[in-house]
Amino acid sequence: MKLKPTIYLITIFAYSLGLTRLHAQQHHMSASYQAPTDPAVKQKIAEWQDLKFGLFMHWGPYSQWGVVESWSICPEDEGWTERRGPHSETYEGYKKAYENLQTTFNPVKFNPEKWVAAAKNAGMKYMVFTTKHHDGFSMFDTKQTDYKITDGKTPFSSNPRANITKEIFNAFQKEDFMVGAYFSKADWHNTDYWWPYFPPKDRNVNYDPAKYPERWNKFKDFTFNQIEELMTGYGKVDILWLDGGWVRPRNTIDTAIDWQRGIKFEQDIDMGKIAAMGRKHQPGLIMVDRTVTGPFENYTTPEQEVPDQPLSNPWETCMTMGNSWSYVPDDKYKSSAEIISLLIKVVSRGGNLLMNIGPGPDGDWDPAVYERLNGVGDWMKINGEGIYNSVSVAPYSKGNVYLTKNKDKPVIYAFLSGEDETLQWPSSVDIPLGNIKLVKQVRLLGSSQKLNWKKEGDGIRVMIPQGLSKSVLTSAACFKVTY
Structure with a gap:
């Protein structure tokens, strides 16, 4: 029997507003699940389910302002999209200043081996990194745009470790972590998604793709090409974790969910073609087209929530260690005991926990993060046998x-x-x-x-x-x- 998430999910950490609580909207789970048929994918999912505990990282130039990732340039009147600071009086002025953060982003303390050591000691077994969030800034050396970490306008581009995604993937792959690429299907910097001819009205594409198919096809090609770059130039990738759930075929919209009712246009980017390409280069690739019911949502992703009962499909709670997904100065981090309690609850329901940490503008984590992970690691060294390789x-x-x-x-x-x-x-x-x-x-x-x-x-x-x-x-x- 399929479980309805609105009945069986309980929120254990509520969203709240304020200078240090900068969340985006909640992502409700899909109401149904379609199991994959590819034996290699099924095997990879089974292996992933045994790992239980993973590391998530949201990082980009926005960390310099300590603001919510991407959402402050979205023209929606919501708590998580609120603009702050000296550039916030006009939308265009703010967006220009936000995108200009590229020219000052220089995380010179970047050392992924330090992160791997801390994550491994804490008992984490897999990692998902934000290669590109909704704002369109690529944390990898893409050939599709100059809005990227390796472009000459970005100070860090002269660093020998400038291709941040590659460095992170290499470091975690060497320690036998499963590696996942977070990638937003939306791209608010790309002129074939937010066409400058029209002002953006909300998070969605700002023109009708059916009326302008050539422009939409250009965006589809751009998306396909960026994902293929990630699937071919970054070693073994186990998970393609796709966000931006409003970029979807209209026949998959769940009208019971408020933000999905706001999707006015068909935004099909041909996930079948993307999945076939991804699995050609990365056999057994787990596709996580989150919130989009169908063959490309190989596991579901309750956000900041824990199911009250086991689900009938593979799932993963993604949750922040602090109050925000991205770096915020003086963020309040969960204690080691809270993280351990959360992990126990998730695993007892048959799920995985993907714990998010936002690196700072200097390229390192807050010292409190290392302290929390060390406490979790001390506990896991004694009790981990009850966490790994378990079922509900x-x-x-x-x-x-x-x-x-x-x-x-x-x-x-x-x-x-x-x-x-x-x-x-x-x-x-x-x-x-x-x-x-x-x-x-x-x-x-x-x-x-x-x-x-x-x-x-x-x-x-x-x-x-x-x-x-x-x-x-x-x-x-x-x-x-x-x-």
């Missing part, structure tokens, strides 16, 4: 106890989750086990202390030894139940 198992959770099941062995992991940096032990822990009748062994990961348990209702009650109950552990604990 009913009843999924009870109170603050969350379950996972090893996909290959008769083992259930029960996580006792706390929301704080320390976990105070109760005198006993009730672990629901559904239909499992015979338990052979229960132990606490990271501890050699013997545990006693007894049958209780639909599960077991684990007695916490006095010495352990007086101790304080970090964030969350994991019981390994062999049956």
Whole structure:
């Protein structure tokens, strides 16, 4: 049975406005799912599902202003599109100043190996990087436009590591991460998407592609060519993570979703052709045409949300570590304990967590990010066996106890989750086990202390030894139940 996301999704971190909370609109999941048929794609998805924890990065010249990525040049009257600063009085003046950020973007502290080391230590297994957001600035050496990191107008172009996407991909590929290319199908800099003859009215194409097919075909070719560059010149790419869900065939619009009702024109860019090309160069490529129901949305992407129950298809929660997708000075980052609790909840529902970090204008992460990741890594080194290579198992959770099941062995992991940096032990822990009748062994990961348990209702009650109950552990604990 297909689950309706409006019923089964719960928001665990709400959007709010303010100088340090600069979110774009929420992306509701597609109401249905079409499973891929290509055996190589199915195999790659299965491998990706075992990884559980990934790194997302939104980065571009906009980091210099500490503003929301791209959306402040979108002429819509929404909280996330609000213009700020000395150039905000007129739209044209602001857009010109925004695009002129290219001429001052020089992230000289860029060192992707430092990011790889921190992500690997934290237990992350895959990475998705924004090669191009909606504003059209390419963080790779494309031949299709001069609005890019490697153009002579960009100061960083003289750096030997100027092709940022290639450097990031190379660094993560060397450490055996799955690598994903985020790419926005919309391009607000491209004159074949926002034609200067007409003023842009909203996020959508500002002319009718059916009335001007030659112009639209030029944009389709531009998009195809940029994606082919990414599929051919950047090593092994496992995921093509496509955003800009309003660029879609009109017959895929879900009129129950407000922003999709605003799509007035057919914006078909021939995803079949793009997918065939991508998989020719990258066999088994996972396509994530997010929010567009059909054969090219190989997994769904609830944004800033966690399903209340497992979904019937592969899925990934994408969520910010801070309050914003892109860099904001003095952003408030989730604690290590909050990230661990979030990861446990996501994995207990059978999903993956893609945690976003926004690099700063100097090319590095906030020092707080490294501290948070280090705390997560310390916990994962002890408890990671209950996260990786797992599947959801009913009843999924009870109170603050969350379950996972090893996909290959008769083992259930029960996580006792706390929301704080320390976990105070109760005198006993009730672990629901559904239909499992015979338990052979229960132990606490990271501890050699013997545990006693007894049958209780639909599960077991684990007695916490006095010495352990007086101790304080970090964030969350994991019981390994062999049956």
